[in-house]
Amino acid sequence: MHTHEKLLDKLEINPDDEILDVSAGTGLMAEAILKKFGNVRKLVLNDPSAKMLEEARYRLRYEEAEYTSHFAEELPFDDSSFSQIICLNAFHYYTEQQKALGHFRRLLKPGGTLWLQDWNRSGWFVILNQFISQLTPEHINTRSEDEFKKMLADAGFSIRESDRWSYKWWKFFYARCE
Numbered sequence: 118m119h120t121h122e123k124l125l126d127k128l129e130i131n132p133d134d135e136i137l138d139v140s141a142g143t144g145l146m147a148e149a150i151l152k153k154f155g156n157v158r159k160l161v162l163n164d165p166s167a168k169m170l171e172e173a174r175y176r177l178r179y180e181e182a183e184y185t186s187h188f189a190e191e192l193p194f195d196d197s198s199f200s201q202i203i204c205l206n207a208f209h210y211y212t213e214q215q216k217a218l219g220h221f222r223r224l225l226k227p228g229g230t231l232w233l234q235d236w237n238r239s240g241w242f243v244i245l246n247q248f249i250s251q252l253t254p255e256h257i258n259t260r261s262e263d264e265f266k267k268m269l270a271d272a273g274f275s276i277r278e279s280d281r282w283s284y285k286w287w288k289f290f291y292a293r294c295e
């Protein structure tokens with residue numbers, strides 16, 4: 118998928134990494150990471166949907182992966198448990214986004230990296246977003262680039278690299294944060 122390829126191009130992963138994919142869905146990103154970078158020290162695929170994780174487990178067939186099912190707002194892992202946290206295509210679903218960012222900050226080891234990529238509510242995409250929000254039963258709170266930057270700063274993150282782009286009807290935002 119377009120978004121997975123985009124993030125995969127940016128990611129820097131090495132074998133010592135302890136990675137949390139916060140909203141791993143069906144494991145597409147984890148699969149791409151293992152294929153591109155090989156095995157890592159720890160790989161946790163988290164998603165509140167047990168059904169998604171079941172698909173991920175089937176897709177990966179990677180014995181060392183761990184699967185957990187928590188909301189991003191209630192991650193129970195110990196402080197400084199991960200060197201890399203990935204949040205892809207999911208932030209707009211979080212009901213308490215600042216709280217989730219607080220957990221990401223807490224869970225990252227010193228010098229660790231948060232890779233955040235999601236929809237960017239800007240320009241004509243604002244109108245499409247309103248339609249999507251009305252049509253879907255799910256909670257949707259898409260953020261603009263400025264909002265992302267403020268929320269990340271409020272959570273204590275520094276943005277090392279960021280990007281924004283359009284793809285078909287969609288607009289996206291990416292940030293590499295420490």
Ligand SMILES: C[S@@+](CC[C@H](N)C(=O)[O-])C[C@H]1O[C@@H](n2cnc3c(N)ncnc32)[C@H](O)[C@@H]1O
Pocket residue numbers: 139140141142143144145146164165166169187188189190204205206207210211212
């Ligand atoms: C569009 S999917 C993206 C999955 C995956 N990151 C990918 O890009 O292939 C969004 C995911 O966010 C998860 N999600 C929804 N609300 C969440 C929350 N509060 N905390 C963590 N994950 C959540 C959903 O279960 C779903 O798997």
